[in-house]
Amino acid sequence: MSAHSYSEVAPLPAPTQGRRHLAGLDGLRALAVLAVIAYHYAPAGMPGGFIGVDVFFVISGFLITGLLVGSIGRREPMGRFWLRRARRLLPALVIVVLVCSTAALFVGGDVLAGIGSQIGGAFTFSSNWVYIALDQSYFTADAPQLFRNLWSLAVEEQFYLLWPLLAVLLLTRMPRRGRAILPIVLAFVSVLLMVVLYPQGGDPSRVYYGTDTHFFGLALGAALALMLDGSARWDPYGTESGGERFTRRWAPAIGVLALALLAVYAVFVPDTSPFNYDGGLLLVSLLAAALVWSVTRSGSVLGRVLDMRPLRAIGVRSYGLYLWHWPVFVLVTAAFAVRTDASPWTVSLIALAISAVATWLSYRFIETPVRTKGFGVLSRPFSGAWRGRPALLAATGAASVLLVVGVVGTSAAAIEGTKGTAAQQQIEAGQRAIEQARRSPPPAPTAPPSGRTGSTPAPLPSKPAPASSPSAAPATVTPPTPRDGSQISAIGDSVMLASAPALVQAFPGIDIDAVVSRSPRDAPGILAQKAKAGTLRSTVIIGLGTNGYLGTGTLDRDLAAVGPDRRIVFVNIYADRPWLGEVDDDLAAFVTAHPNTTALADWHDAIASHVNLLGPDHIHPGGEGGVLYASCVASALDRLR
Incomplete structure (x- = not known):
């Protein structure tokens, strides 16, 4: 063995080693998980709250590397490290997946979409790659995956499958001062991959989900732990050197500044901003690392502030809260979907309350006992009662088997029930229609009887059903008279995608570019790219807004x-989103201000009285709903002539 042997490895203090509690980290965890919850539950108020995950990555990389330093210094088998990770992660994960899968079966509908692949990804820690392989977006607001949030757990565990092996080499073969170089290099390689692979103007889910493109926060946290390994800064009674003087003087200000900048980022930088993927998330990770460095130093005032009891109580349970909050929110939202009078705030508060209770129960009765005493502890409460009581033992065993079989069985039934969910069927039908239209030459359009090239709006029932009555008798919608679509480009989100079969029939030759989760802020970049490539046609239909605010100047x-030689038809939105009113008002005002080059397809008013033409999610149109969508577009095109 080289001169840099195990004997030179100084264990880094960490809470689980009993050396010293690192102040502030539980509070940081609490702030991070609250930011993520705010982003998911109220995105309008904190559109950048998703950066809480990147803060988690830095903290996790920092702490786990500290544990590795101690474990390797004590010459513990690496299997023991991975066993501790399993005891920490698996109990809560298994409970969340089984309970929420069972609940999904009873809620039914679109929450079952793709649940089989999601469960498989959850239990193999490969969720992120499953979503990439299935081309599922992280940012869609339309048909969210029940266990979408498990992507970050997958990234962490994939990183920690390989990182311990590299850590052994670093800690036994390299000088102390050079150990942080490798994780820093790996971090910047990951950032570079994110920048290079990010599709400008497209959905960033690939680079957001990818382990290769998004592990830089974990690597920077690991680098920080290695840089601080053995430093006298951990010892409040150590001799102060130049480095410690710098820490004492500047660490408080740096920590406060880093925390403030992270808060500003969470409030003002939305997930659709290209800045995130061109270096913004690296900035977040660097700020998080600076904050960790500041709060964990001895005597840190900011660390003590973040260690306040409420924050610390949330922080120590942040893992469970992160696991529960998203699937519970999806389930509660789906359960309330039939209640059009249910406020989004009501749904969010109910989901938060359920998540908090589930987190507390899981932490108190499952996670903590297993983490501290091993998996066998779950059977110990019954051991004393079983002695000398075979009947009680048999009854308890039978009840336990029935419970396990019941939960697993209903989860399996949920997997089987994924077939035929409405939104998924509508979107897939739209994708097939677009692909078929691209392969086949458009049929010759039939001239309308009046000789006009346009069409009138589709007739609606004389007594429309109220919006709160989705069970009302379906309207019979007359399709618009087909017209030549060879000069029409359409750009939209999943609502347009679900309407694509009707659009293709109404406008043979139309070029439709519609994808799930597309933000309205993506439109200018997409339009500019198509115009530059010469593929943007003389009339443009834009159907965006379901997934977020338009944004200033969009x-x-x-x-x-x-350009000045093309015309635009804007399609407004109908969806239970906090930005609905603002988006529709902005579109109406803009069209009024530009009457010669724009027109409004009033999808909102057309469908508001006929929500029976929408799927169970009250967003995506079904067959006749798509025809009504095409009729709205046709009517708007008439006004442009």
Whole structure:
């Protein structure tokens, strides 16, 4: 063995080693998980709260590397490290997946979409790659995956499958001062991959989900732990050197500044901003590392503030809260979907309350006992009662088997019940229609009897059903008279995608570019790219807004991107989203201000009285709903002539 042997490895203090509690980290965990919950439950208030995951990555990389330093220093088998990780992660994960899968079976509907692959990804820690392989977006607001949030757990565990092996080499073969170089290099390689692979103007889910493109926070946390390994800064009674003087003087200000900048980022930088994927998330990780460095130093005032009891109580349970909050929110949202009068705030508060209770029960009765005493502890409460009581033993065993079989069985039934969910069927039908239209030459359009090239809006029932009555008799919608679509480009989200079969029939030759989760802020970049490539046609239909606010200047940039020789039809939205009113009002005002080059397809008013033409999610149109969507577009095109 080289001169840099195990004997030179100084264990890094960490809470589980009993050396010293690192102040502030539980509070940071609490702030991170609260930011993520706010992002998921109320995205309008904290559109950048998703960066809480990147803060988690830095903290996790920092702490786990500290544990590795101690474990390797004590010459513990690496299997013991992985066993501790299993005891920490698996109990809560198994409970969440089985309970929420069972609940999904009873809720039914679109929450069952793809649940089989999600469960498989959860238990193999490969969720992120499963979602990439299935081309499922992290940012969609339309048909969210029940266990979408498990992608980050997968990234962590994949990183920690290989990182311990590299850590052994670093800690036994390299000088102390050079050990942090490798994780820093790996971090910047990951950032570079994110920048290079990010599709400008497209859905960033691939680079967001990818382990290769998004492990830099974990690597930077690991680098920080290695840089601080053995430093006298951990010892409040150590001799102060130049480095310790710098820490004492500047660490408080750096920590406060880093925390403030992270808060500003969470409030003002949405997930759709290209800045995130061109270096913004690296900035977040660097700020998080600076914050960890500041709060964990001896005597840190900021660390003590973050260690306040409420924050610390949330922080120590943050793992369970992160696991529970998203699937519970999806389930509660689906359960309330039939209640059009249910406020989004009501849904969020109910989901938060259920998540908090489930987290507390899991932490108290499952996670803590297993983490501290091993998996066998789950059977110990019954051991004393079983002695000398075979009947009680048999009854308890039978009840336990029935419970396990019941939960697992209903989870399996949930997997089987994934077939035929409405939103998924509608979107897949739209994708097939677009692909078939691209392969086949468009049929010759039939001239309308009146000789006009346009069409009138589709007739609706004389007595429309109220919006709160989805069970009302379905409307019979007359399809618009087909017209030549060879000069029409359409750009939209999953609502347009679900309407694609009707659009293809109404406008043979139309070019439809619609994807799930597309943000309205993506439109200017997409339009500019198509115009530059010469594929943007003379009439443009834009159906965006379901997945977020338009953003300042987006419509002006749309108009500039299409140029003065093209016209635009904007389709407004109908969805239970907090931004619905603002988006529709902005579109109406913009069209009024530009009457010669734009027109409005009023999808909102057309479908509001006929929600029976929508799927169970009250967002995606079914067959006749798509025909009504096409009729709205046709009517708007008439006004442009």
